[in-house]
Amino acid sequence: MPNVKVVGVSKFFGNIRALENINVEINDGEYVVLLGPSGCGKTTLLKIIAGMWEPTAGKVYINGNDVTDLPPEDRNIGFVFQNYALFPHLNVFDNTIYGPVVRGKDSEESRKNAKEMLNLVRLAARHDAFPAELSGGMQQRLAVARALTTGSSLLFLDEPLSALDAKIGAELRSEMRKMIKDLKLTAIHVTHNQEEAMEVADKIVVMRRGGVEQVGSPKEIYRNPANLFVAHFLGDANFIKVAASDYGTCCKLKMLNWEM
Amino acid sequence: MGGERKLASGKLPEMAFYSIVILFFLLLVFAPTLYIALRGCPDSNAVCFPPIYLSKEMGDALFNSFSIAFIAVVLDIIFGIPIAWVIARYKTNLKVYLNFLVDMPLIMPTAALGFSVALFWGGEGIGLLSKGFWMILAVHVAFTYPYIVRTLSAAIEEVDITYEMASRTLGASPLTAFRTVTLPLFKSGLLIAALLAFTRSLSETGATMMAVGTGQFFAATAPTQTLLYKNNGDIASAVSLSIILIAISTILLAVVRYLSNKFGIPMLKVYPSLEKSINSLKLEKNIFASAFFIAIILFPSFYLLKFVSYSPGEFGDIMNAIGISFSIAFVATVVNLVFGVGMALLIGRNRFGLGPLFEFLTDMVMVMPTVALGLSLGMFWNLFKMNELLVLAMVHMSFSYPYIVKPVAASIRDLDKNLEDAARVLGATPFKVFRTITLPLIMPSILAGAVMAFMRSLSETGATLAVSKTFKTIPVLIVGFVNASKYGDAAFASALLLGVSFIAAFLLRRK
Numbered sequence: 001m002p003n004v005k006v007v008g009v010s011k012f013f014g015n016i017r018a019l020e021n022i023n024v025e026i027n028d029g030e031y032v033v034l035l036g037p038s039g040c041g042k043t044t045l046l047k048i049i050a051g052m053w054e055p056t057a058g059k060v061y062i063n064g065n066d067v068t069d070l071p072p073e074d075r076n077i078g079f080v081f082q083n084y085a086l087f088p089h090l091n092v093f094d095n096t097i098y099g100p101v102v103r104g105k106d107s108e109e110s111r112k113n114a115k116e117m118l119n120l121v122r123l124a125a126r127h128d129a130f131p132a133e134l135s136g137g138m139q140q141r142l143a144v145a146r147a148l149t150t151g152s153s154l155l156f157l158d159e160p161l162s163a164l165d166a167k168i169g170a171e172l173r174s175e176m177r178k179m180i181k182d183l184k185l186t187a188i189h190v191t192h193n194q195e196e197a198m199e200v201a202d203k204i205v206v207m208r209r210g211g212v213e214q215v216g217s218p219k220e221i222y223r224n225p226a227n228l229f230v231a232h233f234l235g236d237a238n239f240i241k242v243a244a245s246d247y248g249t250c251c252k253l254k255m256l257n258w259e260m
Numbered sequence: 261m262g263g264e265r266k267l268a269s270g271k272l273p274e275m276a277f278y279s280i281v282i283l284f285f286l287l288l289v290f291a292p293t294l295y296i297a298l299r300g301c302p303d304s305n306a307v308c309f310p311p312i313y314l315s316k317e318m319g320d321a322l323f324n325s326f327s328i329a330f331i332a333v334v335l336d337i338i339f340g341i342p343i344a345w346v347i348a349r350y351k352t353n354l355k356v357y358l359n360f361l362v363d364m365p366l367i368m369p370t371a372a373l374g375f376s377v378a379l380f381w382g383g384e385g386i387g388l389l390s391k392g393f394w395m396i397l398a399v400h401v402a403f404t405y406p407y408i409v410r411t412l413s414a415a416i417e418e419v420d421i422t423y424e425m426a427s428r429t430l431g432a433s434p435l436t437a438f439r440t441v442t443l444p445l446f447k448s449g450l451l452i453a454a455l456l457a458f459t460r461s462l463s464e465t466g467a468t469m470m471a472v473g474t475g476q477f478f479a480a481t482a483p484t485q486t487l488l489y490k491n492n493g494d495i496a497s498a499v500s501l502s503i504i505l506i507a508i509s510t511i512l513l514a515v516v517r518y519l520s521n522k523f524g525i526p527m528l529k530v531y532p533s534l535e536k537s538i539n540s541l542k543l544e545k546n547i548f549a550s551a552f553f554i555a556i557i558l559f560p561s562f563y564l565l566k567f568v569s570y571s572p573g574e575f576g577d578i579m580n581a582i583g584i585s586f587s588i589a590f591v592a593t594v595v596n597l598v599f600g601v602g603m604a605l606l607i608g609r610n611r612f613g614l615g616p617l618f619e620f621l622t623d624m625v626m627v628m629p630t631v632a633l634g635l636s637l638g639m640f641w642n643l644f645k646m647n648e649l650l651v652l653a654m655v656h657m658s659f660s661y662p663y664i665v666k667p668v669a670a671s672i673r674d675l676d677k678n679l680e681d682a683a684r685v686l687g688a689t690p691f692k693v694f695r696t697i698t699l700p701l702i703m704p705s706i707l708a709g710a711v712m713a714f715m716r717s718l719s720e721t722g723a724t725l726a727v728s729k730t731f732k733t734i735p736v737l738i739v740g741f742v743n744a745s746k747y748g749d750a751a752f753a754s755a756l757l758l759g760v761s762f763i764a765a766f767l768l769r770r771k
Contacts, residue, residue, distance in 0.1 A: 085426035102427065
């Protein structure tokens with residue numbers, strides 16, 4: 001099981017700062033969620049770790065090896081794209097086995113492996129359908145299966161549920177977490193949906209304007225938000241308006257029927 | 261109720277508008293081009309089908325035409341894909357320069373371009389080729405190359421780059437990703453590009469004339485052979501060869517359109533280590549393709565500038581020809597703009613379900629060899645004893661018509677229909693929606709189409725030679741100069757025209 005270390009990563013697009021001095025550590029078998037509002041740099045960070053973009057400064061380590069200059073095909077990762085990027089000209093099975101094929105490992109064993117993976121995501125019956133003929137939920141499951149058939153145990157998920165109906169998304173996310181845990185994978189998942197993050201994550205990295213605001217377990221950051229932004233972003237129940245009812249050397253706070 | 265009435269009353273002007281557009285196309289553009297197949301009898305007024313026959317001479321010319329077009333297209337695709345890929349995918353300045361350089365041969369009249377390329381390879385230049393088959397091939401590769409690269413880069417740009425990225429994360433090297441994902445996804449673009457370049461090559465006259473030996477000045481390819489028949493007064497043979505050419509082009513078009521939906525590029529075996537090592541040659545590969553482009557296309561295209569010499573005796577003729585060329589191109593483009601945009605709306609919006617039919621008919625005009633088209637139109641309008649200059653303008657209007665309709669129709673198809681609906685909901689009448697929303701959004705493609713049509717008209721030799729007896733457009737004049745071995749004057753006229761076209765293209769591009 002791999003671990004990932006991001007050290008001092010910054011990314012500039014021209015004069016625009018997308019990320020500044022990010023330091024994140026992800027342990028073996030951990031399910032980490034990068035959480036934040038749109039434009040906070042979470043997808044940029046994910047694509048830098050995956051090797052699609054080069055950081056302006058900083059280093060990325062996978063399993064302790066410096067992979068900063070390695071192209072994505074040499075990082076041995078699985079990546080689930082926001083709109084899945086399923087190859088429209090290949091059927092379900094050919095999409096699933098694409099990874100082994102382009103690596104030159106189109107063997108009996110890899111075909112069996114791909115079939116098992118399709119069984120696991122309940123798509124074996126649709127193995128000769130084309131992506132356009134599948135429902136949104138099936139497409140999502142196929143994207144996960146394709147990413148995992150490479151045999152990688154480091155999985156990247158870029159807003160994997162945002163293209164689905166809220167209800168189907170909510171169903172799939174617990175299923176997805178269970179599968180990732182069963183297969184003992186390390187996962188990095190990007191989302192702007194706090195509910196989703198709370199449910200699937202072992203560890204949440206809250207981001208804002210290209211920086212990290214807080215890192216911790218869902219419970220930790222919910223109970224002990226580091227600042228007003230994190231408290232706000234995690235939900236309304238966290239944040240209660242109070243009125244100061246007495247100004248003395250100490251203050252008296254009045255909240256609903258309670259007085260402190 | 262109010263809404264219904266409004267829609268109903270809006271229907272009539274719309275029907276009238278499209279009827280005019282369709283009538284214009286059928287009567288003035290399409291029917292005259294097919295006239296040759298119906299009334300080819302030159303000596304009688306009775307309706308008759310012309311006899312069609314194929315002599316050995318015609319067969320040889322057709323064989324030459326097809327083998328040259330085929331080899332040229334294959335070479336163009338092999339060396340065009342890397343350049344098209346750079347233009348479509350790179351975000352650097354290199355893209356801008358390449359884009360501009362690739363367009364350069366397009367603004368050159370094909371006769372001038374053929375002249376220049378023939379000078380470059382021939383005895384006056386590096387002396388590698390003598391006039392004949394291989395020289396014609398070199399010329400055809402040069403003038404079809406921009407068509408391939410343009411169409412291909414547009415097609416590659418349409419394939420979402422995320423697919424390539426997905427392929428890379430699954431372990432494919434950039435080359436493997438391109439071959440297994442991007443290439444199959446733009447195969448129809450590849451087919452269309454190949455068809456366009458193939459039919460342009462099949463149809464070209466002016467450039468070919470520059471590359472055939474003087475002894476057999478005409479008889480080399482099918483279009484030049486047709487012109488030779490016509491000049492010798494053998495109208496029956498000219499008509500027969502023209503009809504064969506038209507029929508073959510139409511069949512080709514139908515086959516390609518059918519194939520572009522059906523055929524797939526199979527995912528062949530992948531050789532990861534080999535493809536990876538080829539990929540590590542990336543830089544060298546790009547340099548090789550660029551070198552091909554510069555050495556085979558760009559440099560030969562402008563070699564004639566070395567030969568420019570000025571002789572006052574011909575200056576009047578040159579200015580006169582430039583005047584005629586530009587007036588005809590201008591009139592043809594303006595008329596086509598008015599009616600062509602209407603046809604583009606009809607095709608792009610698939611009005612009354614007529615879109616596919618008229619798209620096919622427009623394509624038919626586009627792939628038709630211009631000599632055959634000119635011959636047919638000349639015969640048709642001579643029925644009405646029409647003024648020769650006017651006939652010339654009609655001919656140019658016909659063959660440049662598709663160059664406006666096609667890009668505009670494509671951009672109308674891509675237009676988000678919601679924008680128009682939003683404007684309607686906000687209270688705009690259909691005409692107002694067109695003027696304030698649709699027109700501004702499709703303006704770039706209208707301009708691009710107009711430039712293309714204008715350049716095609718300026719550059720055409722074969723169609724002009726097929727109809728005109730007295731009037732000389734600039735490419736015809738250049739052909740005449742070369743024929744009389746007045747290379748300096750030919751180069752001077754070409755350079756002058758090139759300068760004017762260059763400035764016009766530059767001004768339009770800045771807009």
